[in-house]
Each structure stands twice: as C-alpha cells, then as structure tokens.
Amino acid sequence: MALMASMIGRGIFHNPFAFEKEPREHTSKELLDLLRLHLSLFNKYEKDEIRQFKSLRRFFKIYVRGIRGASELRHQLMNTQSIAEARALLDEFESPNGRRR
Numbered sequence: 001m002a003l004m005a006s007m008i009g010r011g012i013f014h015n016p017f018a019f020e021k022e023p024r025e026h027t028s029k030e031l032l033d034l035l036r037l038h039l040s041l042f043n044k045y046e047k048d049e050i051r052q053f054k055s056l057r058r059f060f061k062i063y064v065r066g067i068r069g070a071s072e073l074r075h076q077l078m079n080t081q082s083i084a085e086a087r088a089l090l091d092e093f094e095s096p097n098g099r100r101r
Contacts (some may be wrong), residue, residue, distance in 0.1 A: 028067045035063035
C-alpha cells in the first residue's frame with residue numbers, strides 16, 4: 001500500500017493536475033497560475049522564506065514543462081532567490097513584451 005501511495009505521489013511531479021476528475025490538457029496560463037498559487041501558499045506557511053526558498057526550486061520544472069520558452073524560464077527561475085523574484089520573472093514572462101513568444 002505504501003508503495004502504491006508513493007507511486008501516486010510521484011505522479012504529481014509529472015502532472016500537477018493528476019487528481020482531476022476529468023483529465024484534460026491545460027494551458028500555459030493555467031500552469032503558471034498554479035505555480036503562482038504554490039508560491040503564495042509557500043509564502044503563507046513557510047516561516048523562514050530565505051532559508052527554505054531553495055527547497056521550492058525543485059518544483060519549478062513541473063509547472064513550466066511543455067511551455068514555449070520553458071528552458072530559458074526554468075533556468076531563470078532556478079536562479080531566483082525569493083518568491084518576489086520568481087513572481088516578477090513570471091510577470092515579465094507573461095507580459096505582452098515578455099520573452100514568451
């Protein structure tokens with residue numbers, strides 16, 4: 001049973017929407033909005049953001065996989081030092097004049 005739970009839990013690292021009742025394709029905006037939610041929840045519940053922010057980086061690839069410009073965005077996200085930096089980068093990426101084409 002524990003092995004099955006572990007396998008299901010790992011599935012979320014490939015598809016953050018794995019537990020939807022009706023699976024479907026998700027837009028880049030939906031994925032990046034979910035990343036923003038993850039950042040907000042981390043900010044709300046993590047008491048020592050500076051020290052713990054590095055642990056959040058491992059999740060970035062989950063949200064940007066498959067998005068046009070993902071490689072550059074992922075690289076830049078991995079170099080951020082705070083939630084504020086990550087949010088600013090996402091805002092710039094999604095802006096009309098941003099890097100996303």
